[in-house]
Amino acid sequence: MGDQKPGQQVPASEDQVCNSAGGYVWPVSDMNRLRRFMVLGTEGGTYYIQSKDLGLENIDCIQKLIDDGLGEEVVKEIVKFSVEGRAAKQNPIMLALVQCARCTDMKTKKAAYDALSKVCRIPTHLFQFIEYSEKFSEGTGWGRAQRRAISRWYNNKKPNDLAYQITKYRKRNGWTHRDVLRLAHVKPENDATSLVLKYIAKGKKALLEEFGKIEEPNDRQKSVMMLLRAVEDAKVSDDQTEIMTLIEEHNLVREHIPTKFLKEKDIWRSLLQQMPMTAMIRNLGKMSSIELLAPLSDEANLVCERLQSDERLKKARIHPFSILLAYKTYKAKKGDKGKLTWEPEQTVLNALDDAFYKSFKFVEPTGKRFLLAVDVSGSMSCSGVNGARNVTAREAAAAMTMVTMRTEKRHHLVAFSNRLVDIPINEKMRMDEVIRICSNIPMGATDCAQPMIYARQKKISVDVFIIYTDCETWAGNIQPAEALRSYRKETGIDAKLIVVAMTSNGFTLADPKDAGMMDIVGFDAAAPDVIRNFALGLL
The missing domain is CATH 1.10.220 (Annexin V; domain 1)
Known part of the structure; x- marks a missing residue:
């Protein structure tokens, strides 16, 4: 222990590991780490570990799950988090899906490609998937399974929706739909989709020629043609009134409008309506x-x-x-x-x-007594969330506490670093007030046992402790899990501990062997509902 910092903890059990800050914590299970990664990503990293290293660690945990025969379960989680909108950004979800699609386990690979259309709902997502596939795999990534999955992506959409999407999202990350059609060998499965693919591959002139050959166009074909003609008319129009009419009649969006018109108030007024x-x-x-x-x-x-x-x-x-x-x-x-x-x-x-x-799922109050504790240590002010430079983990944590404060009447809020800090926030405050107050709190080292020590010393009755932290803890002579057990023993209250992780590292302060402790992701849109169910003993 020659390298131990003053006041630093020592391991409480053999299954603890040393975190990025030099403190002792429990490793998060690979499945929970996957969930953290999908919600929080790696962008911005933390104070003690660079984002590139975090990304590599998370990729390793996905591979471990696949190697353990849980690949199909991983894909189900990916689809669930994507469809329910639980992640703020698609990048981590897409990276996880590519990892599954490019693995050697055939069941996992099939499940990943079957899920492609559910996860890649717009062309931006599809282009991102293709880009990651080429970047993180050997070869070009254009095998039979990928070509079939991408063909399904184009053919499974309603033709009018497909026409709308391919004109709104024409290219991303250097990829165009024409590139994708050529490499995936996409063949249309209905007459209206055939028109859209012809337009992608050959342009307006070929589309008009193709449409002219149809003796009696059906409604789907007519609808596709009307939209594509409107998009083409808008591209070349110099008449603001005409542009506004096209917006209103065909629900055109900003991406369909020539740049020279995007300074006009009336154009934006028309765009805003739908x-x-x-x-x-x-x-x-x-x-x-x-x-x-x-x-x-x-x-x-x-x-x-x-x-x-x-x-x-x-x-x-x-989100x-x-x-x-x-x-x-x-x-x-x-x-x-x-x-x-x-x-x-x-x-x-x-x-x-x-x-x-x-935007959080509506949550019924539990009536339990909550002590909410926000980590305001130095690392929390250096750790960004989801790659946002202007939102720190400290600010995001404060915003998260407000959700519980507005739900649960019986709550008490504190902030801590290596000591407890006053935090004059109440549930009636607006976000800007909350963020300003938290940003001005003095920083210190991280001792996540402080909330439990405080409650025990002040004889405060608490049913649920919630700690919002990046888990980069090292200060103090007692670990949070031990501090909770001491609180339980002294008060006779079977208190629970929820650790809300604000970064995507692989550590938790919650003892996985203790059913009264839980680790969850901070900016998961479902987090308040999970907190409620755990507080009521339903998890």
């Missing part, structure tokens, strides 16, 4: 910069109504982290990239604040 939720959130800054979202305007009111709609948020699979990031960016009056600036509209900011809490 704008998808995700696109609307991403373009709040742009719409404010041209003063479309002005105070008391119909457009600002429309945006607020959509952001406050439970049904729309659910249907669009908007809470995406809203948190949009809130911070919109309030900052400028984006991370580019020169665009704007003046935020206050009612829109308020609606984003509401949308953040609505």
Whole structure:
């Protein structure tokens, strides 16, 4: 123990390992690590470990699961997290799916390719899958299984939806649909899809020639042709009124509109009427910069109504982290990239604040007594979440506590580093207040036993301790799990501990052998529901 830091713990059991900070913790199971990876990814890394190293470690854990015969279970988890919108970004999910698709286990490979259309719902995802397949595998990655899966992707979509998607997402990461059709040898399985593929491969002129050969076009063919003609007309139009008419009649989106028109307020007003939720959130800054979202305007009111709609948020699979990031960016009056600036509209900011809490699955209160503890140590201010440079793990953790605070009436909030720190936050505060307060709390070393020690010393009755941390703990003479057991013994309360991991490393403070301790992912949209069920003893 010659290298031990002052006040640092020693292993409490033989199955503990040394974490990236030099403290002793339990390793997370490979399946739980997969879940962490899909939700939190590796971008930004943590204070003690670089993101590239985290990425390699997570890839290794996926391979271990496949080697242990759990590949099909891995694919089921990938599909579940993707379809339920539990991850803020698709990159980690796509990487995990590619790992399964490119492995040597035939059952896992088949399951991965069968799941391709469920996970890759838009061309951006498909291009990402193809890019990762070529990057992380030997050879080109264009085997028979991949070609068949990609052919199904094009043929299983309704022809009109396919026409819409291939014109909205024409290319990504250097890939085009023409590239994909050529390499995958895609053959159309119906007459309307045939028109879309002809348009991809040969362009407008070939499409018109093909359509002209059809003696009696059916409704599907007519619908596809109307949309593709509208897209082509918009590309060459110099008439703003014509563009607005095409938007309104054919539901064209920003990607269909020539760049020269994207500074016009009336164009954006037309686009906003049917704008998808995700696109609307991403373009709040742009719409404010041209003063479309002005105070008391119909457009600002429309945006607020959509952001406050439970049904729309659910249907669009908007992840809470995406809203948190949009809130911070919109309030900052400028984006991370580019020169665009704007003046935020206050009612829109308020609606984003509401949308953040609505985007989590609705949770019934448990009536239990919660002590919520936010790690505010130095590593939490250096660890980003999901690659967002302007949202630290500390800020994300504070936002997560607000979800529980607004659900559970019986709660007590503390912050800690190597000591307990005052955190003057209540459930009625807005996100900007919460983030500002947490950002200004002095940093220190990490001692995650502090909340349990505090509750024992102050004789506070707690049913559930929730610690929001990056698990980079090393300070203190007692480990969190031991501190919880001491609290249970002294108070007679069978208290539970939930460790909410804000980064994607492989460590947990929760003893996996103790049924009253659990490790979950921080920015999983289903986290509040998991917390509730565990608190009630249903897990």
